[in-house]
Amino acid sequence: MYAIVEIAGHQFKVEKDQKVFVNRLQTEEGKKVSFDNVLLVADGDKVTVGAPAIDGAQVGAKVLKHLKGDKVIVFKKKRRKGYRVKNGHRQSLTEIVIESIAASGAKKAAKAEKVEAKKAAPAKATKKAEPKAETAAPKAKPAAKKVEATQDLSKLTVAELKEMAKAKGVEGISSMKKADLIAALS
Numbered sequence: 001m002y003a004i005v006e007i008a009g010h011q012f013k014v015e016k017d018q019k020v021f022v023n024r025l026q027t028e029e030g031k032k033v034s035f036d037n038v039l040l041v042a043d044g045d046k047v048t049v050g051a052p053a054i055d056g057a058q059v060g061a062k063v064l065k066h067l068k069g070d071k072v073i074v075f076k077k078k079r080r081k082g083y084r085v086k087n088g089h090r091q092s093l094t095e096i097v098i099e100s101i102a103a104s105g106a107k108k109a110a111k112a113e114k115v116e117a118k119k120a121a122p123a124k125a126t127k128k129a130e131p132k133a134e135t136a137a138p139k140a141k142p143a144a145k146k147v148e149a150t151q152d153l154s155k156l157t158v159a160e161l162k163e164m165a166k167a168k169g170v171e172g173i174s175s176m177k178k179a180d181l182i183a184a185l186s
Contacts, residue, residue: 003101004040005059011039014059014098024092027063033096034106035059041103048103058106061096069093153182161185 002015008023027033038057041048048054069091076085153161161181165173170184 001041001043001101003038003042003057003059005035006037006039006053007035007096014101016098016101018098019064020061020096020098021069021093022096023094024066025063025094025096027094029063029065032060032062032099035061036106041101043103054103056102056104056106058100058102059098060100060102061098064095064097066092066094153185 002013004011004013008025012020014020025033036058038054038059039050039052041054041057072089074087074089077083158178161178162173164185165181173181
């Protein structure tokens with residue numbers, strides 16, 4: 001029995017008890033890890049192909065150790081220009097051993113967490129939206145209270161005077177100056 005599974009962005013053909021070097025995983029050494037993105041499972045003559053992944057299929061593995069790969073030399077040169085650059089690189093790898101391949105019946109834990117997170121996110125958004133609406137309404141009220149209480153229109157800005165003129169139904173306020181607005185509102 002073998003499976004083709006996507007691990008850390010790369011596809012691997014794996015069998016039980018096989019050791020595989022993959023890009024560095026965040027799991028600690030000795031811990032078990034499962035991969036849900038199984039693309040193909042073959043058991044003898046029976047082959048199951050996913051579109052793109054098989055629902056319920058899972059590959060279980062154990063992290064053996066974290067290490068660095070062989071050094072890769074990157075050499076760049078442009079002829080007749082005197083340009084030479086030599087760089088080296090060692091890829092961070094994780095060695096895992098495949099412990100089990102389940103063709104069906106496995107539960108996907110990652111998707112369940114995502115669904116719960118999506119359900120919780122709209123609740124937070126509605127809570128945040130409500131206080132914004134509450135804070136916007138009190139800001140409008142004090143401006144109206146100031147106008148009613150003081151009636152000193154010369155202390156108000158032109159924008160506030162134009163809003164008051166709109167509320168009273170005064171026409172032609174766009175071309176009026178502050179003194180004209182005060183006169184129209186008085």
